[in-house]
Amino acid sequence: MALYAAAAAVLEGVESRQGSIKGLVYGSRFQNVKQLYALVCETQRYSAVLDAVIASAGLLRAEKKLRPHVAKVLVYELLLGRGFRGGGGRWKPLLARHQARLKAELARLKVHRGVSRNEDLLEVGSRPGPALQVPRFVRVNALKTCADDVIDYFKRQGFSYEGRASSLEDLRSLKGKHFLLDPLLPELLVFPAHTDLHEHPLYQAGHLILQDKASCLPAMLLAPPPGSHVIDACAAPGNKTSHLAALLKNQGKIFAFDLDEKRLASMATLLARAGVSCCELAEKDFLAVSPSDQRYRQVQYILLDPSCSGSGMLTRQLEEPGAGAPSKKRLHALAGFQQRALCHALAFPSLRRLVYSTCSLCQEENEDVVQDALQKSPGTFRLVPVLPSWPHRGLGTFPGAEHCLRASPETTLTGGFFIAVLEREEVSSSVSQTEALGPELTPSPAPKRKQQQRKLAAGASTPPCT
Structure with missing residues (x-):
């Protein structure tokens, strides 16, 4: 019962x-x-x-x-x-x-x-529709393991590894116990839709993070180098925070804020399982955090993924069958909060780069919020043109909106998402780190085994790279 x-x-x-x-x-x-x-x-x-x-x-x-x-x-x-x-x-x-x-x-x-x-x-x-048929994306947690060892582990479990994908069609055609390496993110594995790994020992040990590809982009595009101080403004449930920690190699500091006590407690458990040691959690409204506070004087990177309508979330189709678009009243309230949060984030004096993202499909929460923030700080920040070959761009509602990214099941085989990268003008004269991530989506080499890398014994049940 x-x-x-x-x-x-x-x-x-x-x-x-x-x-x-x-x-x-x-x-x-x-x-x-x-x-x-x-x-x-x-x-x-x-x-x-x-x-x-x-x-x-x-x-x-x-x-x-x-x-x-x-x-x-x-x-x-x-x-x-x-x-x-x-x-x-x-x-x-x-x-x-x-x-x-x-x-x-x-x-x-x-x-x-x-x-x-x-x-x-x-x-x-x-009814379950095509939107629910996106692949299962699995991020390898670099704080605990490496892609090579995880690939070997799955192969010993009877999975067939097909190398790095070269197109969306490769991802779309995945079936059975076959999996691929994502063509863009070097530590993202791709399995057929509905592959359930919640009880897999690597997931339970924090070696794998079950995270949609679109949700992995914000941290990747923020790209804080090890040693940086970073703010994750609306952090729970914590997948993006753990990704930031992996990029930082646990070197530096992440200040993570969220108002929801229960979500923050779950996030603390997730981060502990993932081996994150560089994060300071605070049950606090990001809008109440003072940009002039000396604790944040070294913060140069901010990830802002605020509360939104969730209209791009695939699980919403299961949780709210037949749900329509959010009401104008709700969108207006959400956009107001998002605009305040983005303008507040841009007020941190040492900020160099910020990523704004939502899992919403609505223009009011996406392009309109970014346009409002840019208009309120003219000449201070600019939109960075990232991932030029990403197939789904921002709506052309203002000049430069095409530099934003959108994602959807139909165009990118991911959940619905929106991402904008803003960079301070004074550091934009040289090629930015985020722009370097973009040229023609040229894939980096597939993981190669190093001679000194520890290998798992064949058939070992212990998770790799502990």
Whole structure:
């Protein structure tokens, strides 16, 4: 019964906007997160169908002690799932009393809608679509291991390594137990869509970070050299922070801020698992951090990934089936905060380079925010033209907006994302470090084995490069 209680609690939390499905699942401390996540997503996907069946059968009227979200999870298992894999506990005999009626109401709903399969009861927007078929990107955590050893480890597990990808088509055609090295990021492995590595020993030991390719770009484009002082302004859940630490080789300082106590606690766990030792976490609003504070006098790099509508997130299609665009009122409020945060970040006196990113598709949160900040600091910062061959550019809403990057499942086989790199004018006369990352997306050589590099014994179960 613990499975169903946990699933009901997550559904209730999502409905009351306490967090996302993934965040609530991982914050639940339920032992089998894969099982819990799958059950919650499927129950949510069939939510409207289950509501209709439960209402028609009068289940909640007949069983007044049965909470609505628990009922929804149990009825999903009874009618559409695997039949009480979590045991069912005291609710199993209760549901058995109503089983015939519930099945009859489901059959009646199919007849009414003129369909024969359960899947056909879903609205078009609730069905898994092409956007969910992006590859599984896995970042090798350079603080703990190296790409060569991880590749060897997977090969010993029966995976087939196909080298560095040369095109998006290579990524799109991945199937089975085949994987590739990303053509752009030297420590990013690419597996077929829906490859689940949450229980893999390398992930659990912090050697791998499950992170979408678009989400890896902000830290890569900020490119702080080891020894730098960096601010991660809105840091949780921490994947980008751990990426920054890897780029810094744990040398220097990351000041990471976030207001959400629970997300910050989860982030601390993630960073500890990843071996990050150069980060100082603070439960604090970035807007309340003074640019004149002497603690930040050496900060030359800022990563700003503020709260946004999340309209580009692939998991949103599972968590909010059929969800439309965010309302104008919500976009206005979000954009106002984003504009304040970006202008505040640009006020740090030693700042040389900043990356602004969102997982939003909305112009109001992306190009409009960047344009507003540039207009408020004329001649101080400029947009850096990065990754010239990246296929999806910023909307042409103002001169230079094409220097921004966008990402989407259709054009880049990633989640929806927006990235802008701003650099102080006085340091822009020479070729910037971020621009050096861009020429024609020429791939760097695939990882090569060094003679002195420690090799894993064939078939070893210990994670590499500890």
